[in-house]
Amino acid sequence: MLFRIPRLYDSHTHFLATGELASGLNLQSLKSAEDITNWDLSKESFRRGDWIVGFGWHDSQWSSAPHKDLLDKLFPNKPVYLAKGDGHASWVNSAALKELGLTSETGILTETVHLQSWDRLPKFTPSQQKNNILAGCKVYNNAGFTHVRDMTGSESLWNSLTELEGENRLTVALEENFTCYDLQGFEDAMKLALYAKKHETALLRSRGIKFFYDGSLGSETAYLSKPYHGLPNGPRGKVLWNLSDVEVMIKRTWEAGLEISVHVIGDEAAHDIVALARKISAQGFVGRLNLEHVQVLRPETIQMMKPLHVRCHMQPCHWLSDRVWLKEKLRDLYRYVFPWGALQAAQIPISFGCDSPVEPPSFVANQKALEESAKDRIRAFTGSIEQTHAHPDAQYAPNSYSLIEEGVVKEVVFCGKSLL
Numbered sequence: 029m030l031f032r033i034p035r036l037y038d039s040h041t042h043f044l045a046t047g048e049l050a051s052g053l054n055l056q057s058l059k060s061a062e063d064i065t066n067w068d069l070s071k072e073s074f075r076r077g078d079w080i081v082g083f084g085w086h087d088s089q090w091s092s093a094p095h096k097d098l099l100d101k102l103f104p105n106k107p108v109y110l111a112k113g114d115g116h117a118s119w120v121n122s123a124a125l126k127e128l129g130l131t132s133e134t135g136i137l138t139e140t141v142h143l144q145s146w147d148r149l150p151k152f153t154p155s156q157q158k159n160n161i162l163a164g165c166k167v168y169n170n171a172g173f174t175h176v177r178d179m180t181g182s183e184s185l186w187n188s189l190t191e192l193e194g195e196n197r198l199t200v201a202l203e204e205n206f207t208c209y210d211l212q213g214f215e216d217a218m219k220l221a222l223y224a225k226k227h228e229t230a231l232l233r234s235r236g237i238k239f240f241y242d243g244s245l246g247s248e249t250a251y252l253s254k255p256y257h258g259l260p261n262g263p264r265g266k267v268l269w270n271l272s273d274v275e276v277m278i279k280r281t282w283e284a285g286l287e288i289s290v291h292v293i294g295d296e297a298a299h300d301i302v303a304l305a306r307k308i309s310a311q312g313f314v315g316r317l318n319l320e321h322v323q324v325l326r327p328e329t330i331q332m333m334k335p336l337h338v339r340c341h342m343q344p345c346h347w348l349s350d351r352v353w354l355k356e357k358l359r360d361l362y363r364y365v366f367p368w369g370a371l372q373a374a375q376i377p378i379s380f381g382c383d384s385p386v387e388p389p390s391f392v393a394n395q396k397a398l399e400e401s402a403k404d405r406i407r408a409f410t411g412s413i414e415q416t417h418a419h420p421d422a423q424y425a426p427n428s429y430s431l432i433e434e435g436v437v438k439e440v441v442f443c444g445k446s447l448l
C-alpha cells in the first residue's frame with residue numbers, strides 16, 4: 029500500500045515530552061522495579077537541575093510494585109522522579125517528596141498530584157530545552173509527520189519554538205494548547221494562550237486551553253456509565269472537575285476566541301461535557317470544542333454533538349495496546365468503544381494522532397489498528413485515513429506531504445523542502 033498524505037498531522041501529542049524522551053532517560057525497557065538498580069541514572073541529559081528525571085516504565089508485568097524505598101537506597105539525598113508510561117502516575121523517592129512538600133507511603137503519585145508535581149520539576153536549561161525540541165522534531169519527521177497539535181504548552185516552550193523558527197531550524201508546524209489543573213491554573217493558561225496568540229508565526233499557532241475531565245481506562249479512572257468489570261455497584265471511574273467550574277472555563281475560553289480541549293475517555297465523561305457545551309451554546313456562547321481520546325461514546329452523545337463546533341481527536345494505536353483487556357473491563361460498554369465508525373457515520377469531524385510519548389507517533393500503527401479492530405467487533409472506519417490524518421487547513425505550512433509505502437516512510441516534504 030502506498031499512501032501520499034498531505035500535511036501529515038498528529039492531532040494529539042505531548043511534543044516536548046516526546047523530545048525529552050528521545051534525548052533523556054527512557055524507562056520503557058525496565059523489566060521490574062528492582063531492575064532500576066542495574067541502570068546508570070547519572071547521565072547529564074537525565075538531569076533537571078539536581079533532579080534525576082525519567083519516563084516510560086510500565087509495571088503491569090512486574091512481580092512487585094514500585095516503591096520509594098528502592099529509590100531511597102540508590103539515592104538517599106538526590107530527588108528522583110520517574111513518570112509512568114501512561115502519563116497518569118510517577119514513582120518518586122523521599123528526597124523528591126520532601127522537595128515537593130508531599131507525603132506518600134509508597135512513593136507513587138497519581139493523576140492530579142502526579143501532573144502538578146511534573147509541572148513543578150526544575151526547568152531544563154535553555155540549551156537542553158532547544159535540544160529536546162530538535163529531538164522531538166526528528167522523532168515526528170522520521171515517522172512522517174510535518175504537523176503536530178501539542179497539548180502541553182508553556183511560555184518557555186513557546187519562546188524556544190519561536191527562536192528556533194527564527195533560526196530556520198524548526199521542521200514541524202505546531203499548534204499549541206495550554207493545560208490547566210484548577211481555576212488558578214486556568215487563569216495562567218489563558219494568559220499564556222493569549223500571549224502566544226498575539227505572537228503567532230508562520231509555523232506556530234496558539235489554539236487554547238486543555239484540561240483533564242477524567243482519567244484512563246488502563247488505571248480504571250476513566251468515567252463510565254457502568255461499573256468496571258460489570259461489578260454490581262462497582263467503581264465507575266472519576267471526574268477531576270466540578271461541572272460548574274468547567275462551565276466558567278468554557279465560557280471564558282470561547283469569549284476570548286480560543287478553543288477548549290477536554291480529555292474525556294469514558295462515555296459518561298464525554299456525555300457530561302457535550303451536554304454542558306449544548307447548554308452553554310444555548311445561552312449564546314460560540315466556540316470550538318475539542319474532545320480528546322473519546323474512547324467510549326454512546327450513540328445519543330454522538331447525536332448531541334451535531335449542532336456543536338466539535339472535533340474528536342482519536343488515537344487508533346491505543347486500541348492495539350488496550351485490546352487485550354478492553355472487553356473484560358468494559359463488558360456492556362465494549363460495543364461503544366473506539367467509535368471512529370459511528371462518528372464518521374454521524375459526520376462529526378475526526379482527526380487522528382498517537383498521544384506520544386504514551387505511544388510512538390506512527391501513521392502506520394494507526395492504519396494497522398483501523399484494519400485489525402474492524403475484525404474485533406469495532407465498527408469499521410470507511411473514510412479516508414489520508415484525509416483524517418492530514419491537517420485540515422491547506423494553507424498552514426503548505427507544500428508539505430509524506431509518502432509511506434508498505435509501512436515505511438519514504439519521503440517527507442515540509443514547506444517544499446525534503447527532510448529525509
Ligand SMILES: [Zn+2]
Nearest residue numbers: 040041179383
Ligand atoms: Zn495526551
